[in-house]
Amino acid sequence: MRHMEGEQTPMLRIDNLLREHATRQLVLNDKPPIRYTAILEESVLSRPIGGPMVLQAQLEQLTRLVALPHLTVLVLPSQSGPHQGMDGPFTVCRMQRPNPPVALLDQLAGRAVVEASAAERYDTAFDNLKSLALDPAQSLELITKTAEHIA
Known part of the structure:
Protein backbone atom coordinates (compact mmCIF):
# COMPACT_ATOMS: atom_id res chain seq x y z
CA MET A 1 0.00 0.00 0.00
CA ARG A 2 1.39 3.38 -0.97
CA HIS A 3 0.80 6.59 0.89
CA MET A 4 0.68 9.68 -1.27
CA GLU A 5 1.63 13.09 0.08
CA GLY A 6 -1.39 14.87 1.54
CA GLU A 7 -3.44 11.68 1.98
CA GLN A 8 -4.33 10.26 5.37
CA THR A 9 -3.53 6.70 6.29
CA PRO A 10 -6.58 4.54 7.12
CA MET A 11 -5.74 4.62 10.85
CA LEU A 12 -5.33 8.40 10.84
CA ARG A 13 -8.64 8.75 9.01
CA ILE A 14 -10.37 6.56 11.62
CA ASP A 15 -8.76 8.53 14.47
CA ASN A 16 -9.94 11.78 12.92
CA LEU A 17 -13.48 10.45 12.44
CA LEU A 18 -13.66 9.27 16.05
CA ARG A 19 -12.35 12.60 17.32
CA GLU A 20 -14.86 14.49 15.18
CA HIS A 21 -17.70 12.26 16.41
CA ALA A 22 -16.73 12.77 20.07
CA THR A 23 -16.48 16.53 19.53
CA ARG A 24 -19.94 16.64 17.94
CA GLN A 25 -21.42 15.00 21.03
CA LEU A 26 -20.05 17.80 23.22
CA VAL A 27 -22.57 20.18 21.66
CA LEU A 28 -25.27 18.41 23.69
CA ASN A 29 -23.76 19.92 26.85
CA ASP A 30 -23.38 23.49 25.54
CA LYS A 31 -24.58 26.35 27.71
CA PRO A 32 -27.02 27.68 26.83
CA PRO A 33 -28.21 24.40 25.33
CA ILE A 34 -29.21 24.22 21.69
CA ARG A 35 -32.41 22.45 20.69
CA TYR A 36 -31.56 19.24 18.88
CA THR A 37 -33.99 16.83 17.25
CA ALA A 38 -32.74 13.57 15.76
CA ILE A 39 -34.84 11.29 13.59
CA LEU A 40 -33.59 7.71 13.36
CA GLU A 41 -34.89 5.00 11.08
CA GLU A 42 -36.14 2.03 13.09
CA SER A 43 -33.71 -0.28 11.27
CA VAL A 44 -30.66 1.42 12.83
CA LEU A 45 -31.87 0.34 16.28
CA SER A 46 -31.04 -3.26 15.42
CA ARG A 47 -27.98 -2.79 13.19
CA PRO A 48 -25.11 -4.28 15.26
CA ILE A 49 -22.18 -2.28 13.92
CA GLY A 50 -19.42 -2.99 16.40
CA GLY A 51 -21.30 -6.01 17.74
CA PRO A 52 -24.31 -6.53 20.00
CA MET A 53 -22.65 -5.10 23.12
CA VAL A 54 -21.74 -1.86 21.34
CA LEU A 55 -25.26 -1.55 19.94
CA GLN A 56 -26.81 -2.13 23.36
CA ALA A 57 -24.53 0.52 24.91
CA GLN A 58 -25.49 2.97 22.15
CA LEU A 59 -29.20 2.37 22.70
CA GLU A 60 -28.81 2.75 26.45
CA GLN A 61 -26.96 6.03 25.88
CA LEU A 62 -29.85 7.20 23.69
CA THR A 63 -32.33 6.45 26.50
CA ARG A 64 -30.23 8.60 28.86
CA LEU A 65 -29.90 11.44 26.37
CA VAL A 66 -33.63 11.78 25.75
CA ALA A 67 -33.98 12.84 29.38
CA LEU A 68 -32.27 16.12 28.43
CA PRO A 69 -34.97 18.78 27.98
CA HIS A 70 -33.37 20.24 24.85
CA LEU A 71 -32.94 16.90 23.04
CA THR A 72 -35.62 15.02 21.13
CA VAL A 73 -35.10 11.61 19.54
CA LEU A 74 -37.77 10.34 17.17
CA VAL A 75 -37.92 6.94 15.49
CA LEU A 76 -39.21 6.62 11.95
CA PRO A 77 -41.03 3.26 11.82
CA SER A 78 -40.01 0.78 9.15
Whole structure:
Protein backbone atom coordinates (compact mmCIF):
# COMPACT_ATOMS: atom_id res chain seq x y z
CA MET A 1 0.00 0.00 0.00
CA ARG A 2 1.39 3.38 -0.97
CA HIS A 3 0.80 6.59 0.89
CA MET A 4 0.68 9.68 -1.27
CA GLU A 5 1.63 13.09 0.08
CA GLY A 6 -1.39 14.87 1.54
CA GLU A 7 -3.44 11.68 1.98
CA GLN A 8 -4.33 10.26 5.37
CA THR A 9 -3.53 6.70 6.29
CA PRO A 10 -6.58 4.54 7.12
CA MET A 11 -5.74 4.62 10.85
CA LEU A 12 -5.33 8.40 10.84
CA ARG A 13 -8.64 8.75 9.01
CA ILE A 14 -10.37 6.56 11.62
CA ASP A 15 -8.76 8.53 14.47
CA ASN A 16 -9.94 11.78 12.92
CA LEU A 17 -13.48 10.45 12.44
CA LEU A 18 -13.66 9.27 16.05
CA ARG A 19 -12.35 12.60 17.32
CA GLU A 20 -14.86 14.49 15.18
CA HIS A 21 -17.70 12.26 16.41
CA ALA A 22 -16.73 12.77 20.07
CA THR A 23 -16.48 16.53 19.53
CA ARG A 24 -19.94 16.64 17.94
CA GLN A 25 -21.42 15.00 21.03
CA LEU A 26 -20.05 17.80 23.22
CA VAL A 27 -22.57 20.18 21.66
CA LEU A 28 -25.27 18.41 23.69
CA ASN A 29 -23.76 19.92 26.85
CA ASP A 30 -23.38 23.49 25.54
CA LYS A 31 -24.58 26.35 27.71
CA PRO A 32 -27.02 27.68 26.83
CA PRO A 33 -28.21 24.40 25.33
CA ILE A 34 -29.21 24.22 21.69
CA ARG A 35 -32.41 22.45 20.69
CA TYR A 36 -31.56 19.24 18.88
CA THR A 37 -33.99 16.83 17.25
CA ALA A 38 -32.74 13.57 15.76
CA ILE A 39 -34.84 11.29 13.59
CA LEU A 40 -33.59 7.71 13.36
CA GLU A 41 -34.89 5.00 11.08
CA GLU A 42 -36.14 2.03 13.09
CA SER A 43 -33.71 -0.28 11.27
CA VAL A 44 -30.66 1.42 12.83
CA LEU A 45 -31.87 0.34 16.28
CA SER A 46 -31.04 -3.26 15.42
CA ARG A 47 -27.98 -2.79 13.19
CA PRO A 48 -25.11 -4.28 15.26
CA ILE A 49 -22.18 -2.28 13.92
CA GLY A 50 -19.42 -2.99 16.40
CA GLY A 51 -21.30 -6.01 17.74
CA PRO A 52 -24.31 -6.53 20.00
CA MET A 53 -22.65 -5.10 23.12
CA VAL A 54 -21.74 -1.86 21.34
CA LEU A 55 -25.26 -1.55 19.94
CA GLN A 56 -26.81 -2.13 23.36
CA ALA A 57 -24.53 0.52 24.91
CA GLN A 58 -25.49 2.97 22.15
CA LEU A 59 -29.20 2.37 22.70
CA GLU A 60 -28.81 2.75 26.45
CA GLN A 61 -26.96 6.03 25.88
CA LEU A 62 -29.85 7.20 23.69
CA THR A 63 -32.33 6.45 26.50
CA ARG A 64 -30.23 8.60 28.86
CA LEU A 65 -29.90 11.44 26.37
CA VAL A 66 -33.63 11.78 25.75
CA ALA A 67 -33.98 12.84 29.38
CA LEU A 68 -32.27 16.12 28.43
CA PRO A 69 -34.97 18.78 27.98
CA HIS A 70 -33.37 20.24 24.85
CA LEU A 71 -32.94 16.90 23.04
CA THR A 72 -35.62 15.02 21.13
CA VAL A 73 -35.10 11.61 19.54
CA LEU A 74 -37.77 10.34 17.17
CA VAL A 75 -37.92 6.94 15.49
CA LEU A 76 -39.21 6.62 11.95
CA PRO A 77 -41.03 3.26 11.82
CA SER A 78 -40.01 0.78 9.15
CA GLN A 79 -43.59 0.59 7.88
CA SER A 80 -43.39 4.28 6.91
CA GLY A 81 -42.25 3.15 3.49
CA PRO A 82 -40.32 5.44 1.13
CA HIS A 83 -39.50 8.84 2.62
CA GLN A 84 -37.45 11.96 1.98
CA GLY A 85 -34.53 10.82 4.14
CA MET A 86 -33.71 7.77 2.06
CA ASP A 87 -31.03 9.56 0.04
CA GLY A 88 -28.84 9.83 3.12
CA PRO A 89 -28.39 11.70 6.35
CA PHE A 90 -28.77 15.44 6.57
CA THR A 91 -28.82 18.06 9.29
CA VAL A 92 -30.95 21.18 9.20
CA CYS A 93 -29.66 24.13 11.19
CA ARG A 94 -32.41 26.59 12.02
CA MET A 95 -31.11 29.91 13.21
CA GLN A 96 -32.82 33.02 14.47
CA ARG A 97 -34.66 35.06 11.90
CA PRO A 98 -33.91 36.62 9.49
CA ASN A 99 -31.30 33.92 8.84
CA PRO A 100 -32.57 31.14 6.56
CA PRO A 101 -31.97 27.48 7.41
CA VAL A 102 -28.76 25.77 6.36
CA ALA A 103 -28.54 22.05 5.51
CA LEU A 104 -25.48 19.88 6.07
CA LEU A 105 -25.20 16.75 3.95
CA ASP A 106 -22.88 13.96 5.05
CA GLN A 107 -21.54 12.25 1.95
CA LEU A 108 -18.71 9.89 1.10
CA ALA A 109 -16.62 12.78 -0.17
CA GLY A 110 -17.21 14.85 2.97
CA ARG A 111 -19.77 17.30 4.25
CA ALA A 112 -21.61 19.61 1.86
CA VAL A 113 -23.32 22.82 2.98
CA VAL A 114 -26.57 23.78 1.28
CA GLU A 115 -28.01 27.26 1.67
CA ALA A 116 -30.87 29.44 0.44
CA SER A 117 -33.88 27.84 -1.27
CA ALA A 118 -32.15 24.44 -1.55
CA ALA A 119 -31.82 24.36 2.26
CA GLU A 120 -35.50 25.19 2.62
CA ARG A 121 -36.29 21.94 0.75
CA TYR A 122 -34.36 20.05 3.43
CA ASP A 123 -36.14 22.02 6.14
CA THR A 124 -39.50 20.95 4.65
CA ALA A 125 -38.28 17.35 4.27
CA PHE A 126 -37.28 17.31 7.95
CA ASP A 127 -40.75 18.48 8.98
CA ASN A 128 -42.29 15.78 6.77
CA LEU A 129 -40.10 13.13 8.40
CA LYS A 130 -41.12 14.37 11.85
CA SER A 131 -44.77 13.93 10.91
CA LEU A 132 -44.10 10.29 9.95
CA ALA A 133 -42.07 9.49 13.08
CA LEU A 134 -43.31 8.07 16.36
CA ASP A 135 -43.84 10.66 19.08
CA PRO A 136 -41.05 11.06 21.69
CA ALA A 137 -42.64 8.71 24.26
CA GLN A 138 -43.30 5.98 21.68
CA SER A 139 -39.77 6.41 20.31
CA LEU A 140 -38.22 6.06 23.77
CA GLU A 141 -40.32 2.96 24.44
CA LEU A 142 -39.16 1.34 21.19
CA ILE A 143 -35.50 2.20 21.84
CA THR A 144 -35.74 0.82 25.41
CA LYS A 145 -37.43 -2.42 24.31
CA THR A 146 -34.91 -2.92 21.51
CA ALA A 147 -32.00 -2.45 23.96
CA GLU A 148 -33.53 -4.99 26.36
CA HIS A 149 -33.85 -7.65 23.64
CA ILE A 150 -30.29 -7.54 22.32
CA ALA A 151 -28.49 -10.78 23.06
